Amino acid sequence: MGKKAFQKPKGTADLLPSDSLKWHYVEETARLLFSDYQYHEIRTPLFENYEIFSRSAGDTSDVVTKEMYDFYDKGNRHIALRPEGTAGVVRAYVENKLYAPEEVKPYKAFYIGPMFRYERPQAGRMRQFHQIGVEAFGSESPALDAEVIAMAVDFFQMLGLTDLKVAINSLGDATSRANYRQALIDYLEPHLTELSSDSQIRLYKNPLRVLDSKDEKDQALVANAPSILAYLTPDAKTRWEKLQAYLDALGLDYEIDSSMVRGLDYYNHTIFEIMTNMQELGRGWTTISGGGRYNGLVEALGGPKTSGIGFAIGLERLMLLLESVQAPLPEAEPIDFYVVNIGEETDIEALKLVQAIRSYGYSAERDYLDRKPKGQFKAADRLHARFVLTLGPDELEKQQINLKKLETGDEQKVELLKVYTALPDLVEMEKGVEN
RNA sequence: GCGGUAUUGGUGAAGUGGUUAACACACUGGUUUGUGGAUCCAGCACGCGUGGGUUCGAUUCCCACAUACCGCCCCA
Numbered sequence: 001m002g003k004k005a006f007q008k009p010k011g012t013a014d015l016l017p018s019d020s021l022k023w024h025y026v027e028e029t030a031r032l033l034f035s036d037y038q039y040h041e042i043r044t045p046l047f048e049n050y051e052i053f054s055r056s057a058g059d060t061s062d063v064v065t066k067e068m069y070d071f072y073d074k075g076n077r078h079i080a081l082r083p084e085g086t087a088g089v090v091r092a093y094v095e096n097k098l099y100a101p102e103e104v105k106p107y108k109a110f111y112i113g114p115m116f117r118y119e120r121p122q123a124g125r126m127r128q129f130h131q132i133g134v135e136a137f138g139s140e141s142p143a144l145d146a147e148v149i150a151m152a153v154d155f156f157q158m159l160g161l162t163d164l165k166v167a168i169n170s171l172g173d174a175t176s177r178a179n180y181r182q183a184l185i186d187y188l189e190p191h192l193t194e195l196s197s198d199s200q201i202r203l204y205k206n207p208l209r210v211l212d213s214k215d216e217k218d219q220a221l222v223a224n225a226p227s228i229l230a231y232l233t234p235d236a237k238t239r240w241e242k243l244q245a246y247l248d249a250l251g252l253d254y255e256i257d258s259s260m261v262r263g264l265d266y267y268n269h270t271i272f273e274i275m276t277n278m279q280e281l282g283r284g285w286t287t288i289s290g291g292g293r294y295n296g297l298v299e300a301l302g303g304p305k306t307s308g309i310g311f312a313i314g315l316e317r318l319m320l321l322l323e324s325v326q327a328p329l330p331e332a333e334p335i336d337f338y339v340v341n342i343g344e345e346t347d348i349e350a351l352k353l354v355q356a357i358r359s360y361g362y363s364a365e366r367d368y369l370d371r372k373p374k375g376q377f378k379a380a381d382r383l384h385a386r387f388v389l390t391l392g393p394d395e396l397e398k399q400q401i402n403l404k405k406l407e408t409g410d411e412q413k414v415e416l417l418k419v420y421t422a423l424p425d426l427v428e429m430e431k432g433v434e435n
Numbered sequence: 436g437c438g439g440u441a442u443u444g445g446u447g448a449a450g451u452g453g454u455u456a457a458c459a460c461a462c463u464g465g466u467u468u469g470u471g472g473a474u475c476c477a478g479c480a481c482g483c484g485u486g487g488g489u490u491c492g493a494u495u496c497c498c499a500c501a502u503a504c505c506g507c508c509c510c511a
Contacts, residue, residue: 117511119508133511214508221438282505318511340470375471
């Protein structure tokens with residue numbers, strides 16, 4: 001151990017090779033599936049101008065007011081590490097003029113990458129965390145909403161998750177929301193003193209948040225509060241009903257949760273969350289995916305009036321969930337060959353051998369620690385090698401090498417030359433023996 | 436940002452104000468002058484998160500800090 005042991009910054013994690021194997025699998029599953037739905041990957045910067053986020057997420061959201069990693073760079077630009085993915089994608093959509101008529105509509109994209117929020121870390125909640133997200137621009141159709149929700153569910157099912165809850169709600173359009181906001185305040189105001197202190201503040205800042213309170217007394221009050229669904233304008237209501245019709249047609253199970261609120265201010269109309277009540281992620285239901293419509297966002301970031309919808313999946317939470325339900329996840333691949341070499345005079349030949357084996361596309365490893373044969377065999381065993389090639393002075397002299405199949409213990413001498421010229425035949429031959 | 440719990444080797448952990456920090460797993464070496472997954476033997480914490488303090492003496496008591504986890508806030 002060195003003198004000073006550095007620690008990674010609070011709320012960050014090292015993803016070791018055994019983990020990244022599993023992450024790759026999940027990410028690859030997403031890439032394949034999203035491609036079927038015609039979503040293609042977009043990569044935007046990990047940091048943006050601060051305003052991109054402050055304007056999009058809303059000035060009252062906690063994400064902006066207290067969780068942003070922001071700083072001034074050497075050119076005195078106000079920069080922020082992205083706390084979420086949508087704003088950057090919207091900025092890219094506008095900046096690259098992806099609204100142009102020659103682009104296919106809706107314009108669909110997905111992203112995978114790290115996000116940053118200055119928060120108190122807990123299990124499944126990191127300061128640097130990762131999301132897979134999708135966005136679709138340029139269509140108002142609730143069929144697209146349904147598709148997006150279906151795709152998220154599809155994704156989780158592909159990974160072997162079935163015990164999830166899909167909750168949907170509608171925030172309506174600006175008019176619906178304004179009317180409801182007032183109705184909610186009118187309802188709650190007489191009970192102001194009964195509300196928790198947090199909720200008393202919420203009531204005027206962002207009254208919909210009161211609906212979300214975990215305080216028991218708040219919840220009791222909120223239970224009889226008016227529902228936003230009763231305040232939808234006719235247009236918004238039609239959309240809302242169509243969405244359900246589409247989801248029903250797909251046979252997708254969902255729950256309507258009229259008290260569901262999302263953390264970012266840009267949402268309107270459809271919002272949804274996919275939740276699990278896994279213990280490892282804390283008490284009650286934990287959201288592993290959330291999203292919705294953001295019809296005003298493109299405009300807010302300087303683009304033409306364009307509707308949009310998207311969602312994001314929290315990868316840390318997803319990985320914890322997959323581990324806890326023992327969903328199938330890949331393990332380290334066994335290697336094909338381990339070359340055991342005995343004596344210094346075989347060193348060069350061993351080096352050439354592993355390279356030759358690799359040139360055939362098989363994986364191969366050898367000893368670099370001058371271990372004795374026993375130690376090398378142990379290493380081969382730990383790597384779950386299929387075959388061991390033993391090369392000693394004898395073999396070198398006779399130009400024959402010992403081929404051992406670890407699983408059965410069968411050994412045979414083969415011409416050294418064959419490893420270089422006909423390795424696949426040797427592998428096939430061994431296969432023949434085992435069948 | 437607030438409140439709480441925790442922090443001993445590569446890992447899981449036991450333990451006490453006072454000479455050598457238990458046990459297990461893993462690892463390394465030997466038992467087998469060239470063969471793994473078995474047995475047996477041996478080795479493996481300059482040291483108990485970091486920094487202070489109390490004390491004749493602290494890993495064990497106190498304080499601060501760091502980190503992790505739990506709850507709140509909030510959220511993926």
